[in-house]
Amino acid sequence: MPRAASSPPITSRRRRPPSARGISHQLLVEDRRCQPGMVICGADSHTVMAGALGCFASGMGSTDILALLLTGEVLLSIPGSIRIDFEGAMPEWLFGKDLALEIIRQLGEGGAVDLALEYRDGTASGLTMDSRFAIANMAVEAGATNGVFVPDDTLRGYLAERDGAAGPLPGFEAAWLVPDAGAAYVRHLRIDTGALRPLVALPGDLGRIVAAGDAEPRPVQQVFIGSCAGGRLEDLAAAARVLRGRRVAPGVRLVVTPASQAVFHACLRNGIFEVLSEAGAMITNSSCGACGGIDKGLLGAGEVCVSTSNRNFRGRMGSPDGLIYLASPLTAAAAAVTGRICDPLDVLDDRALPRRGDTRPARIAGELT
Structure with missing residues (x-):
């Protein structure tokens, strides 16, 4: 067996500054x-x-x-x-x-x-x-x-x-x-x-994963962009690119929950939140939120959600009769715009995405304005 870690264990005993909040x-x-x-x-x-x-x-x-x-x-x-x-x-x-x-x-x-x-x-x-x-x-x-x-x-x-x-x-x-x-x-x-093509995990578990374009194009009631799997700057920047100048489809709730206050503040500085809010998104404080069925976007019976989170088993995000599709932020944003599950390439048209690895606030602000 490997030796124990030589560094002292990291604990939460000291009080964190207000900026150090989130998942x-x-x-x-x-x-x-x-x-x-x-x-x-x-x-x-x-x-x-x-x-x-x-x-x-x-x-x-x-x-x-x-x-x-x-x-x-x-x-x-x-x-x-x-x-x-x-x-x-x-x-x-x-x-x-x-x-x-x-x-x-x-x-x-x-x-x-x-x-x-x-x-x-x-x-x-x-x-x-x-x-x-x-x-x-x-x-x-x-x-x-x-x-x-x-x-x-x-x-x-x-x-x-x-x-x-x-x-x-x-x-x-x-x-x-x-x-x-x-x-x-x-x-x-x-x-x-x-x-590869953009993928989605079908509701119930992660045993059924298909190309987003091959999934049944069923109507969506909620899109959740957040969690420790999909609530970072790159994720929210991609969503903003899709949603810029557009509105969330009628009957769809778009819930955006940054993974940390550092991500939250960056999105304030670089204009991402402005784009998302103008599109009709509900932006929450940084937390686990809807991912774990805690708050801020719980599913009702029979509702369909496209989520950037990491688990989709029955009852994970609220009602046991809700259906959760797991997807990338781009696929999730496409569902918010169209009101259905679809291949995100269908809505990209000529929209260039933020350059990979270039998610610094100043660079994103230039691309989104």
Whole structure:
């Protein structure tokens, strides 16, 4: 078994500033204390999202978390690994959510139980960190213990921007770990991103994933753009691009819930919220919100929702008689405009999407105005 993490456990004992609010998994990857090579354990299964930072991140039960808080140590069995290579030229209309769904489509829901997913980015332009977060977030939907991206220059750039000149906090320095030469894998997937179409998971579970254009074009009553899987700056910028100069279709509620206050404030600065509100969106404070059936957009009986969240089982977002389709932010925004499930390419016309990896406020403001 691997040794326990050498850094002290990260807890919530100190009071966070008002800007540090939102979904715990998003706050984790925004925190300077989270660095490559760490072992990160959380009391929620989507802790796996931190694997996009090159961490071993995994969710645990309350008893294990209590023991970890008391001792600062954790014992873990070493899972076998599935290697996943992303290749090709990824189209501008494809997102990390589509890649996460494609992985689950190939492996099957629960097809990676007790295994680790190891992601390698070999795409022509490189996956953005926001897309990587979405992919790692949904590793657990395939049953995986964790999902981890091999650290690269994209991650270095993200950490440099996040941490600034100060770098990581003392005692939380990074360890840039890469796979051993000749490492053995249980399975090896190669995903040609240029050959994929936008995907949706049909209601009930993640066992039925199809191209968005092949799904039944049924009427939609709600679109939810948010959660730790789909409420980041890249997601909301893509939605704003689709909705600019348009209105949400009659009979549709568009609920937008940023994953953190950092995302919320960025959307205020760069004009994204202005575009979305003019289109008729209801913008909420950053939180889990409707994703976990908590508040701000719960489904009624018989209602259909297209959501950028990560789970669609019966009753997840409210009424057990509601139907949840999981999709990328682009597909979700297309449903908000048309009032039905459709291929987002049907509504893009000549609208160029924000350049990949360029979600800084100043750049988005220029493109949306």
